[in-house]
Amino acid sequence: GNSVTQMEGPVTLSEEAFLTINCTYTATGYPSLFWYVQYPGEGLQLLLKATKADDKGSNKGFEATYRKETTSFHLEKGSVQVSDSAVYFCALFTGGFKTIFGAGTRLFVKA
């Protein structure tokens, strides 16, 4: 069946460090891929998305490229800030109204 696997956290980085959060998926067909972010005490909000192979989604300095050959959608940011501390969810949509979310990766950024 369809599934999303993302790296376990927590990930702890110093301010201005490079961030990678890995996400791989299993799906039939041509899914759309998303990264959502959840700040403390809040609901999830869309960070970026990509709807077809080789698309790059980007927002607020974060990027992710839809790689069909490696079934991956890794999240990257060149220089993290304390305000980026949150939980990041990779998500997969293959059809109907059902989005499959990964388990989430908690990021801590130290000043």
Added chain:
Amino acid sequence: NAGVTQTPKFQVLKTGQSMTLQCAQDMNHNSMYWYRQDPGMGLRLIYYSASEGTTDKGEVPNGYNVSRLNKREFSLRLESAAPSQTSVYFCASSEEGSGRGETQYFGPGTRLLVL
């Protein structure tokens, strides 16, 4: 715009009690969703409503019922709460209702503890 609002923010129930979680959106969205979030498991879909007047089961519907009261409101009811339903519940909405994976907008969540 308030976006998606949920009440209550926090609730403690005893096993066997019932309660209704309320959700409303002011974005004129067609589709609405209820998820539960458990540690290490991401979000799992309980029920969704593709459009006003329709509801369908998601991945984990057992023990829950829903009502799409109108286009704005989508409630989740626990008829007889169980400790396994201790979780954080999120309501979400999306615009088009085409089922093509458009962006979902989430409420702040309801934290439920069942003793």
